[in-house]
Amino acid sequence: MDFAYSPRCQEYLARLRQFMKEEVIPAEKTWFEALHKAPWEQPAVMEALKAKAKAAGLWNLFLPEEGWWGPGLSNLDYAPLAEEMGHHLFCAEVFNCNAPDTGNAEVLVKYGSPEQQEQWLKPLLNGEIRSAFCMTEPDVASSDATNMEATAIVDGDEIVLNGRKWWSSGIGHPNCKFVIFMGLTDTSPDASRHARHSMVLVPLDTPGLKIERMLPVYGKLDEPFGHGEVTFTNVRVPLKNFIAGPGRGFEVAQGRLGPGRIHHCM
Numbered sequence: 001m002d003f004a005y006s007p008r009c010q011e012y013l014a015r016l017r018q019f020m021k022e023e024v025i026p027a028e029k030t031w032f033e034a035l036h037k038a039p040w041e042q043p044a045v046m047e048a049l050k051a052k053a054k055a056a057g058l059w060n061l062f063l064p065e066e067g068w069w070g071p072g073l074s075n076l077d078y079a080p081l082a083e084e085m086g087h088h089l090f091c092a093e094v095f096n097c098n099a100p101d102t103g104n105a106e107v108l109v110k111y112g113s114p115e116q117q118e119q120w121l122k123p124l125l126n127g128e129i130r131s132a133f134c135m136t137e138p139d140v141a142s143s144d145a146t147n148m149e150a151t152a153i154v155d156g157d158e159i160v161l162n163g164r165k166w167w168s169s170g171i172g173h174p175n176c177k178f179v180i181f182m183g184l185t186d187t188s189p190d191a192s193r194h195a196r197h198s199m200v201l202v203p204l205d206t207p208g209l210k211i212e213r214m215l216p217v218y219g220k221l222d223e224p225f226g227h228g229e230v231t232f233t234n235v236r237v238p239l240k241n242f243i244a245g246p247g248r249g250f251e252v253a254q255g256r257l258g259p260g261r262i263h264h265c266m
Contacts, residue, residue, distance in 0.1 A: 005077075005080060006076075006077055008073070008077060009073070009076075009077040009080055009081075012058070012061070012071070012073065012077070012081055013080050013081060013084065015056065015057075015058060016058055016081055016084055016085070016095075017084060019052075019053065019056055019058055020084070020085075020087075020088070020091065023049060023052055023053075024049065024088055024091055024094060025088070027045050027048075027049060028088065028090075030043070030045045031043050031045050031046065031090055035223060035224065039221075039223035039224060040172060040174065040223055040224050040226075041174055041224060042173070042174050042175060042224060046090065046093060046094070049094045050093070050094060050096065050127050053094050053095050053096070054096075054127065057071070058095050059095060059096050059127075060095075060096050060097070060105075060125055061073055061078055061081055061095055061097055062078055062082075062097045062102045062105075063102075063105065063106070063109065063125075065109055069109060069125060070125075075262055082097070085097065096125065096127045098130075098170075099169065099170075100131060100132060100133040100169050100170050101124055101130055101131050101170070103133060103256045103257070104124065104131045104133060104180055104256075105121060105124055105125055106255075106256060107180065107199070107243060107252060107255065107256045108120060108121040108124070108243075109121065110255055111199075111243050111244040111248075111252050111255065112243060113240070115240065116201060116240075116241075116243070120177075120178055120201060123177075128175075129175050129176070129177040129178070130170055130173045130175040130176045130177070131170060131176060131177065131178050131179065131180070132168045132169060132170040132171035132176055132178075132179040132180075132204075132228070132230075133168065133169065133170075133179065133180050133256075134165040134168045134171075134179045134180065134181045134182065134202075134230055134232075135148075135165070135182045135253070136165060136166060136167045136168070137149060137150060137163065137164060137165055137166070138164060138166050138229070139164070145182065145197060145249075145250055145253055146193045146194070146250075148182065148183065148184060148197065149163060149184075150162065150163020150164070150165065150181070150182070150183035150184065150232065151163060151183045151184045151185075151187060152181065152182075152183035152184065152185050152198045152200050152246075152249075153185065153187075154185065154239065154246065155236075157238065157239055158236045158237065158238060158239065159198075159200055159236070159237050159238070159239060159241060159242065160234055160235070160236055161181055161183060161200060161202065161208075161232040161234075161235040161236075161237070162183075162232055162233060162234060162235070163181075163183055163231075163232050164229070164230070164231050164232070165181070165229070165230045165231075165232070166215060166227075166228070166229040166230070167215060167227050167228075167229075168227065168228045168229070168230050169225065169226075169227050170225055170226065171204075171211060171226055171227075171228040171230060172211070172214050172221075172222075172223070172224060172225060172226020172227075172228055173224050173225055173226065174224060176204055177203065177204055178201055178202060178203050178204055179201075179202050179204060179209075179230070180199055180200070180201060180202075180243065181199070181200045181201075181202050181232065182197060182198070182199050182200075182249050182253060183197065183198060183200070183249075184196055184197055184198075185197065185198040185246045185247055185249070186246075186247060194250045194251075195247045195248075195250070196247060196250075197247070197248075197249030197250045197253070198242055198243075198245075198246045198247060198248065198249040199242070199243040199244070199248070199249045199252045199253070200237060200241050200242055200243065201237070201241040201243060202232075202235060202237055202241065203237075206235050206236075206237060207235070207236075208232060208233045208234050208235035208236070209230065209231075209232055209235050210230065210231045210233070211228045211229075211230055212228070212229040212230065212231055213228065213229050214226045214227065214228055214229075215227045215228065215229060
Protein backbone atom coordinates (compact mmCIF):
# COMPACT_ATOMS: atom_id res chain seq x y z
CA MET A 1 0.00 0.00 0.00
CA ASP A 2 1.28 3.44 -0.92
CA PHE A 3 1.36 5.68 2.16
CA ALA A 4 2.81 8.69 0.36
CA TYR A 5 0.84 11.87 0.99
CA SER A 6 -1.38 12.83 -1.93
CA PRO A 7 -0.87 16.28 -3.52
CA ARG A 8 -4.11 17.45 -1.91
CA CYS A 9 -3.01 16.24 1.51
CA GLN A 10 0.35 17.97 1.11
CA GLU A 11 -1.41 21.22 0.17
CA TYR A 12 -3.71 21.15 3.21
CA LEU A 13 -0.89 20.09 5.51
CA ALA A 14 1.25 23.03 4.43
CA ARG A 15 -1.64 25.45 4.93
CA LEU A 16 -2.47 23.94 8.32
CA ARG A 17 1.12 24.18 9.55
CA GLN A 18 1.36 27.78 8.43
CA PHE A 19 -1.90 28.68 10.17
CA MET A 20 -0.79 27.00 13.38
CA LYS A 21 2.55 28.79 13.28
CA GLU A 22 1.00 32.21 12.67
CA GLU A 23 -2.25 31.95 14.66
CA VAL A 24 -2.53 28.98 17.03
CA ILE A 25 0.87 28.86 18.74
CA PRO A 26 0.90 32.61 19.54
CA ALA A 27 -2.59 32.25 21.09
CA GLU A 28 -1.78 29.35 23.42
CA LYS A 29 -0.79 31.50 26.39
CA THR A 30 -3.93 33.61 26.08
CA TRP A 31 -6.12 30.50 25.90
CA PHE A 32 -4.61 28.90 29.02
CA GLU A 33 -4.77 32.15 30.98
CA ALA A 34 -8.45 32.60 30.11
CA LEU A 35 -9.28 29.06 31.22
CA HIS A 36 -7.41 29.56 34.48
CA LYS A 37 -9.60 32.58 35.26
CA ALA A 38 -12.91 31.06 34.10
CA PRO A 39 -12.58 27.28 33.63
CA TRP A 40 -16.11 26.63 32.35
CA GLU A 41 -16.33 29.53 29.92
CA GLN A 42 -15.32 29.55 26.28
CA PRO A 43 -12.16 31.67 25.87
CA ALA A 44 -12.81 34.55 23.47
CA VAL A 45 -9.58 33.74 21.66
CA MET A 46 -11.04 30.38 20.61
CA GLU A 47 -13.93 31.99 18.77
CA ALA A 48 -11.50 34.37 17.06
CA LEU A 49 -9.32 31.46 15.95
CA LYS A 50 -12.33 29.51 14.67
CA ALA A 51 -13.42 32.45 12.55
CA LYS A 52 -9.95 32.73 11.03
CA ALA A 53 -9.71 28.99 10.37
CA LYS A 54 -13.11 28.98 8.66
CA ALA A 55 -12.12 31.95 6.50
CA ALA A 56 -8.91 30.14 5.56
CA GLY A 57 -10.83 27.06 4.39
CA LEU A 58 -9.39 24.90 7.16
CA TRP A 59 -12.75 23.78 8.49
CA ASN A 60 -14.58 20.46 9.05
CA LEU A 61 -11.54 18.65 7.71
CA PHE A 62 -12.74 15.33 9.19
CA LEU A 63 -15.81 14.90 6.97
CA PRO A 64 -15.35 12.98 3.72
CA GLU A 65 -18.53 14.52 2.26
CA GLU A 66 -17.84 17.42 -0.08
CA GLY A 67 -19.83 20.63 -0.31
CA TRP A 68 -20.68 22.89 2.59
CA TRP A 69 -19.85 20.04 4.94
CA GLY A 70 -16.12 20.39 4.32
CA PRO A 71 -13.38 19.81 1.75
CA GLY A 72 -14.14 16.10 1.35
CA LEU A 73 -10.81 14.63 2.45
CA SER A 74 -10.39 10.87 2.74
CA ASN A 75 -9.28 9.39 6.07
CA LEU A 76 -5.88 8.77 4.50
CA ASP A 77 -5.58 12.46 3.64
CA TYR A 78 -7.03 13.60 6.96
CA ALA A 79 -4.71 11.50 9.17
CA PRO A 80 -1.57 13.69 8.75
CA LEU A 81 -3.69 16.79 9.47
CA ALA A 82 -5.04 15.21 12.65
CA GLU A 83 -1.49 14.32 13.67
CA GLU A 84 -0.45 17.93 13.22
CA MET A 85 -3.44 19.22 15.20
CA GLY A 86 -2.57 16.82 17.99
CA HIS A 87 0.55 18.82 18.85
CA HIS A 88 -1.60 21.35 20.69
CA LEU A 89 -4.25 20.66 23.33
CA PHE A 90 -7.04 22.81 21.92
CA CYS A 91 -6.20 22.69 18.23
CA ALA A 92 -8.94 20.33 17.01
CA GLU A 93 -11.64 22.75 18.14
CA VAL A 94 -10.01 25.58 16.19
CA PHE A 95 -10.70 23.67 12.96
CA ASN A 96 -14.09 22.29 14.12
CA CYS A 97 -12.65 18.79 14.26
CA ASN A 98 -13.19 18.00 17.94
CA ALA A 99 -14.99 14.92 19.25
CA PRO A 100 -17.77 14.17 20.03
CA ASP A 101 -19.02 16.78 17.56
CA THR A 102 -17.23 14.95 14.75
CA GLY A 103 -19.07 11.69 15.43
CA ASN A 104 -22.40 13.43 16.01
CA ALA A 105 -21.99 15.33 12.75
CA GLU A 106 -21.21 12.10 10.89
CA VAL A 107 -24.40 10.58 12.31
CA LEU A 108 -26.54 13.51 11.21
CA VAL A 109 -24.94 13.66 7.76
CA LYS A 110 -25.65 9.97 7.18
CA TYR A 111 -28.87 9.39 9.11
CA GLY A 112 -30.38 12.77 9.98
CA SER A 113 -33.63 14.03 8.48
CA PRO A 114 -33.57 17.31 6.54
CA GLU A 115 -35.20 19.01 9.53
CA GLN A 116 -32.61 17.58 11.95
CA GLN A 117 -29.80 18.63 9.65
CA GLU A 118 -31.13 22.16 9.42
CA GLN A 119 -31.77 22.53 13.16
CA TRP A 120 -28.72 20.76 14.59
CA LEU A 121 -26.18 19.73 11.96
CA LYS A 122 -25.87 23.07 10.20
CA PRO A 123 -25.03 25.09 13.36
CA LEU A 124 -22.75 22.26 14.52
CA LEU A 125 -20.74 22.35 11.30
CA ASN A 126 -20.75 26.14 11.37
CA GLY A 127 -19.10 26.02 14.81
CA GLU A 128 -21.99 27.88 16.42
CA ILE A 129 -22.87 25.11 18.89
CA ARG A 130 -21.35 21.97 20.39
CA SER A 131 -22.82 18.63 21.45
CA ALA A 132 -22.43 15.49 23.55
CA PHE A 133 -22.98 11.75 23.05
CA CYS A 134 -24.79 9.83 25.80
CA MET A 135 -24.26 6.10 25.35
CA THR A 136 -21.96 4.81 28.12
CA GLU A 137 -23.66 3.69 31.34
CA PRO A 138 -22.19 3.14 34.82
CA ASP A 139 -23.84 -0.19 35.63
CA VAL A 140 -23.10 -2.18 32.46
CA ALA A 141 -20.23 -2.78 30.04
CA SER A 142 -21.28 -0.26 27.43
CA SER A 143 -18.63 -1.45 24.99
CA ASP A 144 -21.40 -3.93 24.12
CA ALA A 145 -24.42 -1.77 23.36
CA THR A 146 -26.78 -4.72 23.82
CA ASN A 147 -26.17 -4.41 27.59
CA MET A 148 -27.82 -1.00 27.71
CA GLU A 149 -30.42 -0.31 30.41
CA ALA A 150 -31.57 3.23 29.57
CA THR A 151 -34.90 3.42 27.76
CA ALA A 152 -36.49 5.50 25.00
CA ILE A 153 -40.15 4.49 25.06
CA VAL A 154 -42.79 5.79 22.66
CA ASP A 155 -45.76 7.38 24.44
CA GLY A 156 -48.26 8.78 21.95
CA ASP A 157 -46.51 11.45 19.91
CA GLU A 158 -43.53 11.65 22.28
CA ILE A 159 -40.46 9.66 23.29
CA VAL A 160 -39.91 9.26 27.03
CA LEU A 161 -36.28 8.86 28.07
CA ASN A 162 -35.09 7.38 31.36
CA GLY A 163 -31.64 6.28 32.41
CA ARG A 164 -28.23 7.21 33.71
CA LYS A 165 -25.24 7.93 31.49
CA TRP A 166 -21.68 8.88 32.25
CA TRP A 167 -18.44 9.84 30.52
CA SER A 168 -20.65 12.01 28.31
CA SER A 169 -17.81 13.98 26.78
CA GLY A 170 -18.36 17.62 25.90
CA ILE A 171 -21.49 18.09 27.98
CA GLY A 172 -19.80 20.69 30.19
CA HIS A 173 -18.94 23.00 27.31
CA PRO A 174 -20.86 26.31 27.47
CA ASN A 175 -21.77 25.94 23.80
CA CYS A 176 -23.18 22.40 24.17
CA LYS A 177 -26.81 22.62 23.03
CA PHE A 178 -27.88 19.02 22.41
CA VAL A 179 -27.01 15.41 23.13
CA ILE A 180 -27.54 12.20 21.21
CA PHE A 181 -29.06 9.67 23.62
CA MET A 182 -29.10 5.91 23.05
CA GLY A 183 -31.64 3.70 24.78
CA LEU A 184 -33.95 0.71 24.46
CA THR A 185 -37.21 1.29 22.62
CA ASP A 186 -38.33 -2.35 22.60
CA THR A 187 -37.87 -3.88 26.06
CA SER A 188 -39.74 -7.14 25.41
CA PRO A 189 -37.76 -10.33 26.22
CA ASP A 190 -38.06 -11.69 22.67
CA ALA A 191 -36.94 -8.47 20.96
CA SER A 192 -34.02 -8.70 18.55
CA ARG A 193 -30.80 -7.75 20.35
CA HIS A 194 -29.78 -5.51 17.48
CA ALA A 195 -33.13 -3.94 16.58
CA ARG A 196 -34.42 -2.68 19.90
CA HIS A 197 -32.21 0.38 20.45
CA SER A 198 -32.84 3.92 19.27
CA MET A 199 -30.86 7.13 18.96
CA VAL A 200 -32.66 10.29 20.02
CA LEU A 201 -31.80 13.99 19.71
CA VAL A 202 -32.30 15.79 23.03
CA PRO A 203 -31.91 19.56 23.51
CA LEU A 204 -29.75 20.14 26.58
CA ASP A 205 -32.37 22.34 28.25
CA THR A 206 -35.11 19.68 28.10
CA PRO A 207 -36.82 19.20 31.51
CA GLY A 208 -35.67 16.04 33.28
CA LEU A 209 -32.13 16.09 31.84
CA LYS A 210 -29.72 16.78 34.68
CA ILE A 211 -25.92 16.99 34.66
CA GLU A 212 -25.05 15.42 38.02
CA ARG A 213 -21.29 16.03 38.02
CA MET A 214 -18.14 16.20 35.94
CA LEU A 215 -15.88 13.16 36.13
CA PRO A 216 -12.14 13.65 36.66
CA VAL A 217 -9.56 12.33 34.22
CA TYR A 218 -6.10 11.99 35.77
CA GLY A 219 -7.23 14.39 38.48
CA LYS A 220 -8.50 17.06 36.08
CA LEU A 221 -11.99 17.93 34.87
CA ASP A 222 -10.92 18.80 31.32
CA GLU A 223 -12.50 22.25 31.39
CA PRO A 224 -14.35 23.71 29.55
CA PHE A 225 -15.15 20.45 27.79
CA GLY A 226 -15.97 18.07 30.63
CA HIS A 227 -17.01 14.43 30.85
CA GLY A 228 -20.32 14.34 32.67
CA GLU A 229 -22.55 11.97 34.56
CA VAL A 230 -26.07 12.68 33.32
CA THR A 231 -29.50 11.47 34.43
CA PHE A 232 -32.62 11.38 32.29
CA THR A 233 -35.85 11.32 34.29
CA ASN A 234 -39.03 11.17 32.21
CA VAL A 235 -37.43 13.38 29.57
CA ARG A 236 -39.96 13.96 26.78
CA VAL A 237 -39.13 14.88 23.20
CA PRO A 238 -41.22 14.61 19.99
CA LEU A 239 -41.15 11.51 17.81
CA LYS A 240 -39.35 13.47 15.09
CA ASN A 241 -36.26 13.39 17.34
CA PHE A 242 -35.62 9.73 16.56
CA ILE A 243 -32.52 9.48 14.36
CA ALA A 244 -33.33 7.23 11.37
CA GLY A 245 -36.40 5.94 13.23
CA PRO A 246 -37.07 3.70 16.25
CA GLY A 247 -35.14 0.46 16.52
CA ARG A 248 -32.21 1.59 14.36
CA GLY A 249 -29.96 2.77 17.18
CA PHE A 250 -27.55 -0.15 16.98
CA GLU A 251 -27.15 0.40 13.24
CA VAL A 252 -26.53 4.11 13.77
CA ALA A 253 -24.08 3.36 16.59
CA GLN A 254 -22.01 1.14 14.32
CA GLY A 255 -22.07 3.80 11.62
CA ARG A 256 -20.90 6.38 14.16
CA LEU A 257 -18.32 4.44 16.11
CA GLY A 258 -16.51 3.06 13.07
CA PRO A 259 -15.22 6.36 11.67
CA GLY A 260 -15.41 7.94 15.14
CA ARG A 261 -12.86 5.56 16.62
CA ILE A 262 -10.60 6.00 13.62
CA HIS A 263 -10.69 9.75 14.18
CA HIS A 264 -10.03 9.31 17.92
CA CYS A 265 -6.94 7.26 17.08
CA MET A 266 -5.78 10.05 14.79
